[in-house]
Amino acid sequence: MSATPIEQRRARLCNQLSSALRRCASEHEAKSLLLVTPDDQETLTMIAAALRQGSASMDLEILEEDALEQPPEEYEPSSIRCVVGGAMLDGLGLAALSSQWRDECDGAILVVFHRRTRCDAIEECDRWLRDAGIPILGVVLSEERCPDFSDRWLLLKHGITQKLLFWRRPRTSMVEEVAR
Amino acid sequence: MNPLQGVVNLRLILDAVMTRLWLFPLCAIIAGAVATQGAHLYRPKHVSSAKVLVQENINVNPFLSDMMVDWKLKTRLPVITNVMRSRQTSEQVLRELGLVTSDMEPDQVDQAIDAFQRRLTIFGLGGGIVQIKYQGTGPDEALRGVELIMEIFTAEMLRPQKEALDLSVTFLEGQITRVRNELSVLEERLRIFKEEHSTELPDVYKANLDTYLKVVQDRVDTRAELATQRQSLRLTRERLVSYDPVVRGLESQLVRARSDLATLKATLAPEHPRVKTAVAHLRALESRHERARAASKPRAPESLEGLAHVPSRVSVAIPGEESAGAHDLLTGDLLEYRSAQNSVAALERRLGDMDDQAKDVMQKVRAFARHEKELAGIERDIEAKARIYKNLLERHEDALVTRELALRGEASRVWLIEKPIRPSGKNPFEPWMLAVAGAFAGLALAAGIIIALELIDPTLRSEQTLARKTDAPLLIRLPALGMEKTR
Numbered sequence: 001m002s003a004t005p006i007e008q009r010r011a012r013l014c015n016q017l018s019s020a021l022r023r024c025a026s027e028h029e030a031k032s033l034l035l036v037t038p039d040d041q042e043t044l045t046m047i048a049a050a051l052r053q054g055s056a057s058m059d060l061e062i063l064e065e066d067a068l069e070q071p072p073e074e075y076e077p078s079s080i081r082c083v084v085g086g087a088m089l090d091g092l093g094l095a096a097l098s099s100q101w102r103d104e105c106d107g108a109i110l111v112v113f114h115r116r117t118r119c120d121a122i123e124e125c126d127r128w129l130r131d132a133g134i135p136i137l138g139v140v141l142s143e144e145r146c147p148d149f150s151d152r153w154l155l156l157k158h159g160i161t162q163k164l165l166f167w168r169r170p171r172t173s174m175v176e177e178v179a180r
Numbered sequence: 181m182n183p184l185q186g187v188v189n190l191r192l193i194l195d196a197v198m199t200r201l202w203l204f205p206l207c208a209i210i211a212g213a214v215a216t217q218g219a220h221l222y223r224p225k226h227v228s229s230a231k232v233l234v235q236e237n238i239n240v241n242p243f244l245s246d247m248m249v250d251w252k253l254k255t256r257l258p259v260i261t262n263v264m265r266s267r268q269t270s271e272q273v274l275r276e277l278g279l280v281t282s283d284m285e286p287d288q289v290d291q292a293i294d295a296f297q298r299r300l301t302i303f304g305l306g307g308g309i310v311q312i313k314y315q316g317t318g319p320d321e322a323l324r325g326v327e328l329i330m331e332i333f334t335a336e337m338l339r340p341q342k343e344a345l346d347l348s349v350t351f352l353e354g355q356i357t358r359v360r361n362e363l364s365v366l367e368e369r370l371r372i373f374k375e376e377h378s379t380e381l382p383d384v385y386k387a388n389l390d391t392y393l394k395v396v397q398d399r400v401d402t403r404a405e406l407a408t409q410r411q412s413l414r415l416t417r418e419r420l421v422s423y424d425p426v427v428r429g430l431e432s433q434l435v436r437a438r439s440d441l442a443t444l445k446a447t448l449a450p451e452h453p454r455v456k457t458a459v460a461h462l463r464a465l466e467s468r469h470e471r472a473r474a475a476s477k478p479r480a481p482e483s484l485e486g487l488a489h490v491p492s493r494v495s496v497a498i499p500g501e502e503s504a505g506a507h508d509l510l511t512g513d514l515l516e517y518r519s520a521q522n523s524v525a526a527l528e529r530r531l532g533d534m535d536d537q538a539k540d541v542m543q544k545v546r547a548f549a550r551h552e553k554e555l556a557g558i559e560r561d562i563e564a565k566a567r568i569y570k571n572l573l574e575r576h577e578d579a580l581v582t583r584e585l586a587l588r589g590e591a592s593r594v595w596l597i598e599k600p601i602r603p604s605g606k607n608p609f610e611p612w613m614l615a616v617a618g619a620f621a622g623l624a625l626a627a628g629i630i631i632a633l634e635l636i637d638p639t640l641r642s643e644q645t646l647a648r649k650t651d652a653p654l655l656i657r658l659p660a661l662g663m664e665k666t667r
Contacts, residue, residue: 013658020655047658110652115199117640122649138655139646147660148191149198155660 006158014054017140021051021109022060024138025080030106032072034134036085037111038121043144047111048084055082068097072104082109088125097132107137115146192641196634203629207622215618219611228322229313230330231305231598234337261302263336264329270296273328277321300329309597319603326600334594338586345583352576359572363565370558377551385548392541399534406527413520420513424476430469437462 025033035051037044052062059079065086067073083105085097108129112122129136147155263269270293274280280292299315312329316322374381379388441458448455640646643654 017656017658024655050658109655110650112640112646115195115637115639115641118638119640119645119649120638122640122646126650126652136650136652139650139652140655140658141640141643141646142658144658144660146195146199149194151659152198 004158004161006154009154010050011053014050016054017047017051018054018058018060020138020140021082022055022058022080024109025107028107028137030080030137032081032083032105033137034083034085034101034105034108035111036088036108036125036129037113038117038125039087039089040113040116040145041087041090043113043116043142044084044087044111046144047140047142051082068101071098071100088128089121102132102134105134108134109138109140110136111140111142113145114141114143189642195641196630200626200630200633203626204623207626207629208619209622211622211625212615212618215614215621216611218618219609219614222609224606225315226317226319226322226603227313227315228319228326228600228603229311229598230326230596230600231309231311232330232333233595233597234308234310261304264302264333265297265300267293269332269336270300273325273332276328277325279321300325302329302333312600323600323602330596330600337594341586342583345579345586348579349576349583352572352579356569356572356576359565359569363562363569366558366562366565370555370562373551373555373558377547377555379544380548380551381555382548382552385545385552388541388544388548392538392545395534395538395541399531399538402527402531402534406524406531409520409523409527413517413524416513416517416520420517421480422478423513424472426472427469427476430465430472434462434465434469437465 021033025031035044035048037047048062048064051060055062061079061081063081063083065084067083068085083101085108110122110125110129126136143151271280271289274292274296279296280289284292301313302310304310310333312326312333314322314325314329316325378384437458441455441462444452444455444458450456640649643657646654
């Protein structure tokens with residue numbers, strides 16, 4: 001059974017996201033990137049999952065947030081390491097980031113959400129990261145929480161199809177194959 | 181942070197609508213439900229209205245404009261409006277409608293009056309047209325309310341004029357009575373005056389004056405006649421005083437003898453014996469006449485009175501003559517004398533009477549001047565009072581006619597050009613109509629809410645805003661991945 005158009009599109013977007021991060025790291029000669037968001041940890045996790053899905057064929061290593069609690073490990077110099085930093089303005093945020101990781105991270109990728117992230121939160125994150133010595137190298141704008149009209153229609157149609165034509169639901173293995 | 185700052189982005193608008201698309205059906209459903217419920221809760225307004233045209237007198241009846249009272253009804257409209265909104269009028273109407281009863285508390289009456297005044301509308305539409313509207317709790321109440329208000333309105337509009345006309349008529353009647361009494365007193369006074377001075381009235385004065393002039397003229401004539409009669413009496417008296425019957429007889433014989441002699445001489449010769457006899461006879465008579473005249477003496481005038489009264493005693497016998505001829509002569513003179521005497525006496529008496537009459541008339545004429553002033557005063561007062569009385573009578577008659585015209589012209593002066601009708605008891609709004617209208621209103625409300633939320637929304641909505649907030653470039657714009665579904 002072949003993948004649905006929505007699944008194919010998702011896989012394509014995951015690859016595009018990974019490529020964009022890698023290109024950004026290459027442009028700034030960064031080896032270690034910190035993936036942060038102002039306040040929506042859950043959506044950041046979904047973005048990290050998409051990034052992990054798209055980086056399967058690339059030399060892009062995705063580290064979970066738990067890795068920040070440990071000292072940085074040695075890694076292969078040819079690959080690029082991307083650490084999911086979490087929500088900066090949620091709780092302590094990056095206050096608990098060790099100096100080792102601060103020195104380790106060459107830059108940050110700020111993930112913001114359309115119609116979700118407050119503008120003043122973006123400014124605050126920018127100021128905070130700049131003070132921590134981790135410049136923002138690029139911004140990822142996600143419409144996950146608020147898709148535009150065409151995406152809404154596409155998702156709605158996909159959802160209906162998933163519900164009504166359950167026997168045509170693609171297998172997970174097929175999605176992974178498409179992604180590869 | 182104004183999202184509409186700069187160029188209005190159609191994508192942003194569509195995005196805003198789609199983001200809160202749920203507001204449209206929600207608001208439409210809620211508003212439609214509220215409108216539908218409101219249709220059930222709505223109590224229809226039962227409004228009855230009427231239009232009246234207030235006309236002036238001259239407009240109503242131009243042929244009797246001179247009898248009409250110039251009464252500016254239109255100027256009373258504001259006053260009437262306030263009167264209609266007064267507590268007294270409102271309570272009167274409410275009692276007629278049965279909405280206020282005697283067993284109600286004062287607070288309840290006040291509340292009913294306030295509610296009535298809120299539901300009552302009276303306003304002028306221009307051109308003398310007044311519209312009266314009343315909103316009742318039911319169609320019948322609304323109709324009856326407007327009818328009652330119309331009656332009060334008409335009565336209030338014409339009440340001052342009717343009262344003024346009644347007052348005028350009453351006042352004029354009182355004045356007429358007073359002036360009539362005063363006129364009666366003056367006329368009684370004039371009557372008494374005329375009775376007391378009946379001969380000194382102006383019309384009698386003229387007659388007196390004419391009489392006086394006539395008496396004076398008669399006096400002149402009588403005096404002339406008296407003078408003539410006196411002259412005649414004097415001559416007669418002189419003749420009677422110098423009268424001698426013997427001489428008078430001889431003179432008669434002389435005349436006769438001369439006549440005979442002349443006749444004889446004409447027929448006979450002078451030597452005829454008869455002629456000679458006649459001459460001798462004439463000579464003898466002449467000599468006797470001479471002797472008689474010489475012997476004759478005049479009478480005293482006093483003796484004439486006796487002769488006049490007893491003429492027969494005057495007769496004197498003449499020898500050789502016929503005594504009858506002498507007696508006749510004496511009698512004729514005496515008669516003439518007596519007649520002249522009587523005429524003089526009569527004329528003197530008449531003249532005396534005329535003098536008395538002239539004196540009397542002159543006295544009356546002089547007395548008239550004395551009473552004329554008083555009479556003129558009385559007549560002037562009577563004339564003035566009569567003029568006032570006539571004027572009052574005319575005014576009273578005019579007032580009566582005007583009042584009758586006003587009473588008969590009430591209906592035409594306040595002309596009902598739109599009769600009050602019974603309003604329909606049906607609810608004009610169908611529930612489905614209100615539901616649809618409410619839904620549309622809900623859509624509009626949702627649009628308004630979206631606009632308001634967009635104005636206060638501080639979240640990120642465009643790449644331009646993101647570029648303003650941070651110097652970092654946008655790496656990728658990720659559409660919705662639907663990750664939640666597949667995770």
